[in-house]
Amino acid sequence: xxxxxxxxxxxDVECELWHVVGHYPxxxxxxxxxxxxxxxxxxxxxxxxxxxxxxxxxxxxxxxxSVPGQQGARHYxxxxxxxxxxxxxxxxxxxxxxxxxxxxxxxxxxxHRLQHPYLxxxxxxFFESRAERGIDIKVLGCLKMPYLEGGTxxxxxxxxxxxxxxxxxxxxxxxxxLEHLRQNRIIHCDIKPANILMSxxxxxxxxxxxxxxxxxxxxxxARDLIATIAxxxxxxxxxxxxxxxxxxxxxxxxxxxxxxxxxxxxGVTMVEFLKERQRxxxxxxxxxxxxxGLEHHAKDLVLKLLDRDPGRRYCSAEALAHSFxxxxxxxxxxxxxxxxxxMLEDYDRQMAELVSRQEGLVQEEQVLHSKKEALRLEEMxxxxxxxxxxxxxxxxxxxxxxxxxxxxxxxxxxxxxESA
Numbered sequence: 001x002x003x004x005x006x007x008x009x010x011x012d013v014e015c016e017l018w019h020v021v022g023h024y025p026x027x028x029x030x031x032x033x034x035x036x037x038x039x040x041x042x043x044x045x046x047x048x049x050x051x052x053x054x055x056x057x058x059x060x061x062x063x064x065x066s067v068p069g070q071q072g073a074r075h076y077x078x079x080x081x082x083x084x085x086x087x088x089x090x091x092x093x094x095x096x097x098x099x100x101x102x103x104x105x106x107x108x109x110x111x112h113r114l115q116h117p118y119l120x121x122x123x124x125x126f127f128e129s130r131a132e133r134g135i136d137i138k139v140l141g142c143l144k145m146p147y148l149e150g151g152t153x154x155x156x157x158x159x160x161x162x163x164x165x166x167x168x169x170x171x172x173x174x175x176x177x178l179e180h181l182r183q184n185r186i187i188h189c190d191i192k193p194a195n196i197l198m199s200x201x202x203x204x205x206x207x208x209x210x211x212x213x214x215x216x217x218x219x220x221x222a223r224d225l226i227a228t229i230a231x232x233x234x235x236x237x238x239x240x241x242x243x244x245x246x247x248x249x250x251x252x253x254x255x256x257x258x259x260x261x262x263x264x265x266x267g268v269t270m271v272e273f274l275k276e277r278q279r280x281x282x283x284x285x286x287x288x289x290x291x292x293g294l295e296h297h298a299k300d301l302v303l304k305l306l307d308r309d310p311g312r313r314y315c316s317a318e319a320l321a322h323s324f325x326x327x328x329x330x331x332x333x334x335x336x337x338x339x340x341x342x343m344l345e346d347y348d349r350q351m352a353e354l355v356s357r358q359e360g361l362v363q364e365e366q367v368l369h370s371k372k373e374a375l376r377l378e379e380m381x382x383x384x385x386x387x388x389x390x391x392x393x394x395x396x397x398x399x400x401x402x403x404x405x406x407x408x409x410x411x412x413x414x415x416x417x418e419s420a
Contacts, residue, residue, distance in 0.1 A: 054126040056089055092141040103213035104141040110212045118177030120145055120210040150198025150205045160203055170207050172325050177209045179316035182259045185218035191265035192241045216257055241265040244308045260310035267305030297324040
């Protein structure tokens with residue numbers, strides 16, 4: 001207890017000293033030079049990641065996304081916009097203590113070096129001085145990144161309600177990101193749903209692993225799976241997702257941070273994501289209650305990810321080859337094949353209906369043509385009858401006229417006879 005109190009006192013003194021150092025303008029330029037050397041570039045060559053031309057003053061504040069101390073957040077994160085573009089700016093107080101300064105440089109170095117579809121992208125990094133009454137009181141290190149509209153993995157899940165196949169895909173993509181970190185000897189140290197961001201609010205959104213400020217770099221690739229990275233007793237991360245070797249002094253590989261530590265955190269994230277429920281508490285019973293209801297392949301993989309022995313615990317490459325993903329891919333392929341067959345059958349059925357309707361229309365057209373031909377013949381017959389009737393009428397009219405003339409002549413003859 002006394003040692004712990006003494007450490008806190010020393011940290012407070014360190015913070016005060018860093019605040020004093022932050023007042024000096026030389027600090028900012030020396031810090032920029034140091035970080036640029038770390039990432040292997042400088043502002044003079046025109047391609048450096050750090051720039052003096054970017055500033056939060058160039059953007060319009062939209063809202064505050066996180067505040068230190070709230071929901072496990074360690075930094076201020078702001079959503080800003082310029083025109084139609086929106087970005088996220090993550091702020092590090094570089095005058096607070098040397099630990100935050102190292103974390104800032106570490107995250108810049110990692111994000112600058114790593115490029116992967118399932119890791120967040122760093123747009124730029126810059127320094128700012130925050131002042132009151134014209135006096136510089138702190139130097140901020142700022143990381144500008146694209147704004148991912150899907151939010152965290154957990155909020156995306158609650159909003160989108162993904163299917164089991166979509167959950168399989170997202171978990172596989174997260175593992176691919178972790179495998180990329182493993183191949184580059186990076187240990188994230190804080191894998192959890194809040195540090196996995198989704199590209200959009202659609203069901204096809206892709207995950208992006210974020211927040212690398214407490215990450216570690218593994219120095220010995222030959223000990224890739226269970227290497228000791230942190231020799232100090234200070235370990236950063238989120239307690240509920242920490243591997244047992246980082247919490248329990250009696251665990252195998254106690255206090256040793258490794259890729260297997262990330263895999264344990266991924267295992268906890270995976271079971272919560274599949275069950276759509278966060279565990280209550282941090283003991284084994286809390287996680288066991290969630291594992292019980294899992295499907296066979298998922299349960300087997302989760303148990304291998306949550307093995308208390310880091311040596312037996314699955315790495316990302318082994319997890320990707322597990323039947324949970326291969327079986328799900330086979331099921332997805334079978335589902336796609338069934339869907340394709342159903343679509344083909346539906347297409348054939350629609351084509352048969354169209355052909356049948358076309359044949360019916362042809363028959364109807366033939367019937368109409370027959371009726372039209374019959375009407376034409378009937379019209380010709382009627383015209384012939386009309387012509388015949390007209391001819392007969394003319395003959396009758398001529399005969400009547402001749403008869404009338406004969407009668408008139410006979411009448412005249414009778415009249416002459418009577419007068420004689």
